[in-house]
Amino acid sequence: MPDADCPGAQLCYLNASGEPCPSGSSCFCRWPDQSRWKGVTQHEAGHQQSSLGMGLTVNADEHYTFECTSGSCDGITDVETGDLSIRQRSRMTIAHASTSPLPMDLHCIQSAERYGSALDEGFGHFTSARANNWQVNPQTGNTETDCTFSYYKEVLSPDLFGLQCGTDVACTSTPRRDMPSGVKAYPPQGINCDAASNWRDSQCGNQGVLSSFATELDFLQFFWSVHAQGLQAERLSMDDIYSTFRATCSGACRPCAGEKLRWASIEDTTPKDVRSLNDGAQAYLSASKLTRFAQQALAHGITPPPSP
Numbered sequence: 001m002p003d004a005d006c007p008g009a010q011l012c013y014l015n016a017s018g019e020p021c022p023s024g025s026s027c028f029c030r031w032p033d034q035s036r037w038k039g040v041t042q043h044e045a046g047h048q049q050s051s052l053g054m055g056l057t058v059n060a061d062e063h064y065t066f067e068c069t070s071g072s073c074d075g076i077t078d079v080e081t082g083d084l085s086i087r088q089r090s091r092m093t094i095a096h097a098s099t100s101p102l103p104m105d106l107h108c109i110q111s112a113e114r115y116g117s118a119l120d121e122g123f124g125h126f127t128s129a130r131a132n133n134w135q136v137n138p139q140t141g142n143t144e145t146d147c148t149f150s151y152y153k154e155v156l157s158p159d160l161f162g163l164q165c166g167t168d169v170a171c172t173s174t175p176r177r178d179m180p181s182g183v184k185a186y187p188p189q190g191i192n193c194d195a196a197s198n199w200r201d202s203q204c205g206n207q208g209v210l211s212s213f214a215t216e217l218d219f220l221q222f223f224w225s226v227h228a229q230g231l232q233a234e235r236l237s238m239d240d241i242y243s244t245f246r247a248t249c250s251g252a253c254r255p256c257a258g259e260k261l262r263w264a265s266i267e268d269t270t271p272k273d274v275r276s277l278n279d280g281a282q283a284y285l286s287a288s289k290l291t292r293f294a295q296q297a298l299a300h301g302i303t304p305p306p307s308p
């Protein structure tokens, strides 16, 4: 396709090299300057920081993708834990181009993802949020707890964030190739990281396979809430966060050793294969910090669903 066929200010590039693409099936639409946006750079730096501070949280071979064995092959089947239906997945995930698969549509801030993947990406967003939101105003000396994260991909249903299309954000009414209706907003978009959207529980569901899944948005807001909100004595410093994960993973998280992160251990699995964030928090955090950590985890939809 030519540049004129791309939505918004996107241009047409070759998938492999990123060079301009005049036409053909290897062309795809992308934002020309996206990789230089500060939110992207800070997010990637967050991956480096978490790698140093607590090890790697995600197995490369189970990062975002799902093996598709039948149907439309839109990435439906989780080979580890079972089926995730098209309808469930469509409500949570957006595709960023209507033509070809992109590396960037593997995961989105509202996607239900495997626990470690959502945690890993949410921590990247959290790193960007920390870089752009001060906790003590340097001019007044007043403490602040509000937070805005500048997200660098499209967002599904911006109205659910209180944003009006055409007024607050630019939108399109073609959210993805397999959804007949809905709205997505073009990036960048400010996301409230000081809120508790509880996106998994409120928009994705938390039963069946989804009970062990999480979203990047929920982890972003969870990390901000335990680090920058609440009573000072109950807040987790960055060292507290890293130390909690090191306690979870017996020194450092090591996905190459087959470890998987979850909130709680899962019965009938080898103990060393599943590391429990809840166990790590109980091993490391002081009582007051632990109480709030657990409360916020529940409020942000990163625990298994509470019993009815």
Ligand SMILES: [Zn+2]
Pocket (backbone or CB within 6 Å): 043, 044, 047, 120, 121, 124
């Ligand atoms: Zn990332």
